Each structure stands twice: as structure tokens, then as C-alpha cells.
Amino acid sequence: FVLRVLAARIAAVRRLAECWEGRQVVVGTAIVHNGRLLAQQRRYPAKDAGRWELPGGRVEPGETEQDAVARECKEELDVEVRPTGRVGTDVPLDNGMLLRTHTAELLDGEAEPKAVEHHDVRWVAADELSDLDWLPADRVLVPALRELLSAP
Ligand code: C5P
Numbered sequence: 001f002v003l004r005v006l007a008a009r010i011a012a013v014r015r016l017a018e019c020w021e022g023r024q025v026v027v028g029t030a031i032v033h034n035g036r037l038l039a040q041q042r043r044y045p046a047k048d049a050g051r052w053e054l055p056g057g058r059v060e061p062g063e064t065e066q067d068a069v070a071r072e073c074k075e076e077l078d079v080e081v082r083p084t085g086r087v088g089t090d091v092p093l094d095n096g097m098l099l100r101t102h103t104a105e106l107l108d109g110e111a112e113p114k115a116v117e118h119h120d121v122r123w124v125a126a127d128e129l130s131d132l133d134w135l136p137a138d139r140v141l142v143p144a145l146r147e148l149l150s151a152p
Contacts, residue, residue: 023092027068028054028101028138030087030145031079033109036123037145039132040076043119050119052132054101054141069102077113077121079106088144091137099137103148126150 031038040055042048055076059068066083073081081104091099106113115121124132126149129142 023096023098025059025065025068026057026093026097026099027059027065027072028056028099028141029069029073029081029083030054030101030103030141030148031073031081031106031113032103032148033106033123035149036125037129037149038077038113039122039124039134040115040118041120041122042135043117048135050133051135053135053138056099056101058097065100065102069104073104073113076117078116079111079113080108081105082107087148088141091140093137099141101141101144 038055039052041050041052055073056069057072057076059065060071063071069083070081073079083102083104085103086101087103088101093099113121126146129146129149134142
């Protein structure tokens, strides 16, 4: 009996994991430079205008998450980045997608990211992170981002 219950539990967890993995991934990018994190301020849609987010967007078919990180940073900020790892947990979005955040570094440390599609961009220090009006999913990442910035 115990084994049967255990098997049912395992099957349920598997189904949940499959459902989770099947979600469309939106990559977020934590670009850290000189101890600060790059954040960008949305221009649209109206409900999100003025709020802050990490650069990123949907992973397109046939693309790896790292490809998407590099493409989105080029499109949104006009900079080349190199993905270096992951930070924080996956955060479910209201639209059923999943925000998964990668760390990245600027290939050219002198290049200044530009707000190509956004209202503004800024470099944020660890102690300023919680002052920004983040999108809800990005706000969840603030403690992990603070830890990332505080790491030696
Ligand atoms: O930028 P894009 O429209 O492709 O993003 C897809 C969805 O992911 C949007 O609903 C957007 O609000 C959300 N998103 C987010 N945080 C980010 C990037 C995107 O919540 N850092």
C-alpha cells in the first residue's frame, strides 16, 4: 500500500514537472558591470509603462536560452553580451510563461547600453534594488539579484 501511494505521488510530481517544462520560457538577463546591475524601464504596454525589468524576452523556436539572451540584449540595448550562468528561480508569469534569468557580462566593458525600445536604462547598486518599481515577476528576483551584486 505504501509503495502504491508513493508511486502515485511520484507520478503526480512527474506530471507537474512536465507541465512546468512545457511552458514558454522568457529569458531575463542580469548584466553586472562595476558592481551594478542593468535595469530597463518599460515604455509599453500602458499598464507596465514606467516600471522596471531585466532585459530579455521570449525564446524563439530553434534558439537556445543563451542565444535569446544575446539577441534580446542586442535588440533592446544595442550591446553584445556573453551569458555566464543563472540567477534566482524560475518565476511563473500571469500569461502562463516562465521567466528564467541568466547572468551575462558585456563583451565590451566600455559599451554603454542604450534604451532602444525602452523609456530608460540605468545601472543599479545593491542597496538601490528594492527602490525600483519592478514588474511583479522581476520583483521576486530582487533578493537573488542583491546577493549576486554582493558576491565578492
Ligand atoms: O518582452 P516580451 O513582450 O517578449 O516579454 C514577454 C512577457 O514577459 C511580457 O508579458 C513581459 O511583461 C514579461 N517579462 C517580464 N519580465 C522581464 C521580461 C519580460 O515579466 N524581465
